[in-house]
Amino acid sequence: MSKLDINDLVDNKTGRQSRLIFHEQQVYEQEQEQIFGRCWLFLAHESQITKPGDYFRTFMGEDEVLVVRQKDQSIKAFLNTCTHRGNRICKADNGNARRFVCNYHGWSFGPDGSLTGVPLEEDAYHNQLDKSKFGLKQVAQVASYKGMVFGTFDPEAPPLEDYLGEMKWYLDVWLDAMPEGTELIGSAQKVEYPVNWKLPVENVCGDGYHLGWAHAGVMTVASSMNIESLSVGNTDIDSSTAMSVTGMNGHSVLSTLDGYAGYAFYPEPQLAVDYLDANRDTVSSRLGELRGNKFWGSQINLTVFPNVQMLPGLNWFRVYHPKGPGKMEMWTWAMVDKEMSDELKQMILDNVCRTFGAAGMFDNDDGDNLIACTTQNRGWQTRHQDIYTNMAMGKERSDPDMPGIISDGLIGEQNQRFFYRRWQEMMTAESWNQVPDYNSLEEARATEKD
Amino acid sequence: MSGPLPALNPVDAETYLAFQNLLFSEARLLDNEQYEDWLEMLTDDVHYYMPMPARYNRDEKNNSKHPLEANIFNDKKKHLQLRVDRFLTNFVWSENPQNQLCHLVSNIEVFPTDLEGEWKVLSMVTVYRNRLDGEERRMIVSRTDTWRVEGDKVKLALRNMVFNHAVVPDSNLNVFF
Numbered sequence: 155m156s157k158l159d160i161n162d163l164v165d166n167k168t169g170r171q172s173r174l175i176f177h178e179q180q181v182y183e184q185e186q187e188q189i190f191g192r193c194w195l196f197l198a199h200e201s202q203i204t205k206p207g208d209y210f211r212t213f214m215g216e217d218e219v220l221v222v223r224q225k226d227q228s229i230k231a232f233l234n235t236c237t238h239r240g241n242r243i244c245k246a247d248n249g250n251a252r253r254f255v256c257n258y259h260g261w262s263f264g265p266d267g268s269l270t271g272v273p274l275e276e277d278a279y280h281n282q283l284d285k286s287k288f289g290l291k292q293v294a295q296v297a298s299y300k301g302m303v304f305g306t307f308d309p310e311a312p313p314l315e316d317y318l319g320e321m322k323w324y325l326d327v328w329l330d331a332m333p334e335g336t337e338l339i340g341s342a343q344k345v346e347y348p349v350n351w352k353l354p355v356e357n358v359c360g361d362g363y364h365l366g367w368a369h370a371g372v373m374t375v376a377s378s379m380n381i382e383s384l385s386v387g388n389t390d391i392d393s394s395t396a397m398s399v400t401g402m403n404g405h406s407v408l409s410t411l412d413g414y415a416g417y418a419f420y421p422e423p424q425l426a427v428d429y430l431d432a433n434r435d436t437v438s439s440r441l442g443e444l445r446g447n448k449f450w451g452s453q454i455n456l457t458v459f460p461n462v463q464m465l466p467g468l469n470w471f472r473v474y475h476p477k478g479p480g481k482m483e484m485w486t487w488a489m490v491d492k493e494m495s496d497e498l499k500q501m502i503l504d505n506v507c508r509t510f511g512a513a514g515m516f517d518n519d520d521g522d523n524l525i526a527c528t529t530q531n532r533g534w535q536t537r538h539q540d541i542y543t544n545m546a547m548g549k550e551r552s553d554p555d556m557p558g559i560i561s562d563g564l565i566g567e568q569n570q571r572f573f574y575r576r577w578q579e580m581m582t583a584e585s586w587n588q589v590p591d592y593n594s595l596e597e598a599r600a601t602e603k604d
Numbered sequence: 605m606s607g608p609l610p611a612l613n614p615v616d617a618e619t620y621l622a623f624q625n626l627l628f629s630e631a632r633l634l635d636n637e638q639y640e641d642w643l644e645m646l647t648d649d650v651h652y653y654m655p656m657p658a659r660y661n662r663d664e665k666n667n668s669k670h671p672l673e674a675n676i677f678n679d680k681k682k683h684l685q686l687r688v689d690r691f692l693t694n695f696v697w698s699e700n701p702q703n704q705l706c707h708l709v710s711n712i713e714v715f716p717t718d719l720e721g722e723w724k725v726l727s728m729v730t731v732y733r734n735r736l737d738g739e740e741r742r743m744i745v746s747r748t749d750t751w752r753v754e755g756d757k758v759k760l761a762l763r764n765m766v767f768n769h770a771v772v773p774d775s776n777l778n779v780f781f
Binding site: 245246247248249250339340341342343344345346347348349368370371372374375376421483487488496499500503504506507508511512513515517518519521522523524525526 | 770
């Protein structure tokens with residue numbers, strides 16, 4: 155098969171995507187190289203690896219990596235594969251290690267990735283092995299932003315703070331609202347779906363449209379607050395109560411603007427409401443009135459391109475690991491403010507598990523829809539059809555008080571269009587120099603491809 | 605057969621068979637989606653608990669990073685009622701058409717406890733689901749129950765479950781175990 159032209163597969167001006175992007179192995183391979191091989195990807199939260207030797211096993215694209223806290227408190231990450239014959243060197247989810255010993259021939263590596271021990275080094279290798287050349291392959295850059303540790307395989311990638319760009323203004327609504335910051339709770343909820351990894355990102359980054367219909371069952375029984383923008387059944391909406399934000403180099407935000415709706419799907423939200431009321435002045439003094447009053451506590455979907463999503467209020471944090479064009483693993487944690495009481499943290503954890511965990515009443519509505527959006531493309535005729543995110547095109551605006559490109563209301567497809575625009579930009583750029591940088595509407599228009 | 609038979613203790617055969625029947629009838633209610641009848645089998649203070657499994661090295665098995673651990677279920681009766689109410693809205697599109705569901709209960713052991721009218725019951729349940737054009741899923745859960753006399757019935761007061769899969773192999777767990 156000839157190489158697919160990515161320029162033909164997505165058209166941002168009409169909101170069109172070819173369904174081939176959810177199916178073709180060669181598109182997937184190109185994603186591994188151009189997106190997961192170059193973008194900053196979430197590795198771990200600092201709260202998961204606090205002591206030297208603490209490690210966390212995760213994935214960057216399909217590459218399995220170990221994230222390890224060093225003696226000097228810095229963090230390094232390595233491919234989880236022995237440099238001798240390629241075996242996995244660590245099978246546990248997380249823990250603390252003085253060394254990582256390969257189960258195959260017993261080669262051992264220090265927490266800094268250096269090869270420290272080779273059995274029979276003298277008798278069998280005759281001391282001819284230069285151990286300094288066989289350390290674990292390091293992830294090129296690792297950096298943290300307010301507790302979140304990211305890594306990129308690309309030494310040429312821009313610094314993490316530049317990569318996050320204006321999105322930091324929105325991320326801080328959670329990561330920097332309270333003085334002590336955030337932490338992830340417990341182990342990850344891991345669920346394997348036969349789903350292309352882009353579809354759940356698209357679903358959470360901007361799709362308020364599905365909320366009232368796909369989740370009608372749980373929204374009917376679980377709503378504890380009457381929030382205008384979260385209506386059941388897609389029958390009526392008030393666009394002034396919420397907004398979508400994107401631009402921002404493909405990162406995006408979907409948010410109500412009421413300061414409470416994040417807790418609208420807690421059966422008994424009072425403890426959380428009390429927490430919001432008690433701390434809102436603190437947050438406003440740190441982030442300003444706009445973020446403190448309108449965003450903090452709202453239902454907010456934050457998406458960091460390509461595969462990280464966090465929802466303050468519902469308080470989950472999630473990363474999607476691709477496992478082939480038609481499969482992915484979804485890892486979900488509860489994320490909380492460190493200052494919260496244990497009672498509130500427990501309530502949040504239980505509610506995360508009940509709403510968006512493996513048996514989560516919201517998540518369990520999304521799975522089958524996303525599966526079918528993926529597996530229907532096995533049909534040759536089907537996969538040569540186009541699909542669209544063309545709702546409310548041309549309604550984007552700027553706002554002097556907020557970064558990014560804004561569309562009013564929760565229901566729209568602006569964020570999805572920019573997700574696929576960024577996807578296309580990363581897929582076609584030969585180097586970071588060719589990846590456009592945009593935040594505002596004017597910049598986005600100026601850099602849009604013809 | 606030479607040598608002594610294993611003793612039927614810790615409970616007599618009648619008690620054992622009664623609990624086996626109870627677990628089988630519970631499984632039938634769940635297979636038939638008779639969820640409100642199933643809720644009737646639970647005490648008002650029931651705790652329905654299934655932690656999310658995690659893999660640690662053996663020497664670090666109890667090395668949890670946080671005192672709070674993620675769970676798949678950590679429900680009291682009102683939360684189970686919420687899940688049932690969701691099914692009953694008929695808006696749970698993934699359960700329409702109805703999926704084939706079988707709870708296969710085995711490895712039953714019954715023990716008396718120190719309390720009169722309370723038993724500890726161990727069992728394993730294999731939940732088999734067939735849905736979406738022949739897509740099949742099989743999940744195995746180990747259960748440690750406490751069953752207790754409440755009123756004129758023996759009801760489930762605690763179900764502590766081990767989900768024997770490191771990664772959940774289905775796109776929803778719209779089921780009870």
